[in-house]
Amino acid sequence: MKKIFVFLLAFNICIANELISPIPQSIEFDKEKALLGKKLYMDKSLSKDGTISCNTCHLIDNYGVDNKMTSPGVNNAQGVFNSPSSFNAVFNFVQFWDGRAKDLKEQAKGPLLNPIEHGLNESEVVQKVKDNNDYKKDFDKLYGEITFDNIADAIAEFEKTLITPNSPFDRYLRGDENAISEQAKRGYAAFVSNGCTSCHHGVNVGGNMYQKFGIFIQYPNQELLGLFDRTKREEDKMVFKVPSLRNVEKTAPYFHDGTMPALEQAVQFMAYYQLGKFLEEDTINDITAFLKTLTGEYNEQTK
Incomplete structure (x- = not known):
């Protein structure tokens, strides 16, 4: 029996290795533009009341999140979606929960113009940047002029650098058998055998497809309808x-509405909603141990 288990474990992991790839050690980016983008990312003056920066909700010293159910905006407004991490966002196939931005540059524009986030319009953003002499020098050198498009481009260039390679799991995928524990290896096998990799695969272990939330069991919160809010197609509800x-x-x-506080709970509820399963406690603990091996190292490249 033990030999059969070991064989199945190895077989499942072999399959998964074709679905999940390690994060690259580095990606190409323009350092000068990224340095400018970092200043913009951290700048609270780029909001209606001077209280909100990109870093307010996507903290670079906290894995790109604020750990809140939903995030605050200008004039004490409150967002409706849980803020996704800006870390490794460069590897996502689209940005935002509903995919309304095709890339990081388009994504960078959204919060600046959102009335309950930064609360500005394009001309106001441009004017605030023009009022800063340091920014003016940087833009003159790197872009030739200050435009809303160039502002978003600089922020996106900085966000490219927010990657976290060298997680224990990445080291394991690269051949270090001792990089993760035996429990994490069991969790990895359970993650594959229970069907989690049908959605969570690729470099980002997710972020490369759309999926309906509530495939087997309807998700309780039906107020946020995801892709449907853009397309108005019935089949896109809760996608x-x-x-x-x-x-x-x-x-x-966790989840788009931030209603799930703990990782173990999130694993069980995802199995319930998406797979129609109720997992045993040992399996939950094993999968959670595997998921913890996905925590990588952020090495700032814009110092």
């Missing part, structure tokens, strides 16, 4: 971008 599981141990609370 969301599958979130990345990179650094998931650090990015609670």
Whole structure:
């Protein structure tokens, strides 16, 4: 029996290795533009009341999240979606839960113009940047002019650098058998055998497809309808971008509405809603141990 288990474990892991890839050690980016983008990312003056920056909700010293159910905006407004991590977002196939931005540059524009986030319009953003002499010098050198498009481009260039390679799981995929525990290996096998990799695969262990939330059991919160709010197609109700599981141990609370406080609960409820299963406690603990191996190392490249 033990030999059969070991064989199945190895077989499942072999399959999964074709579905999940390690994060690259680095990606190409323009350092000068990224340095400018970091300043913009951290700048609270780029909001209606001077209280909100990109870093307010996507903290670079906290795995790109604020660990709140939903995030605050200008004039004490409150967002409706849980803020996804800005870390490793460059590897997502689209941005935002409903996929309304095709890339990081388009995503960077959204919060600046959102009335309950930064609360500005394009001309106001441009004017605030023009009023800062340091920004003016940087933009003159790197872009030739200050435009809303160039502002978003600089922020996106910085966000490219927010990657977390060298997680224990990445080291394991690269051949270090001792990088993760035996429990995590069991959890990895359970993650595959229970069907989790049908949605959570690729470099980001997610972030590369849409999926209906509540395939087997209807999800309780039917107020946020995901892709449907953009397309108005009935089949798109409760369809969301599958979130990345990179650094998931650090990015609670979970789900698009931030209603799930703990990772173990999230694993059980995802099995329930998406797979129609109720997993045993040992399996939950094993999968959770595996998910914790996805926590990587952020090495700032814009110092």
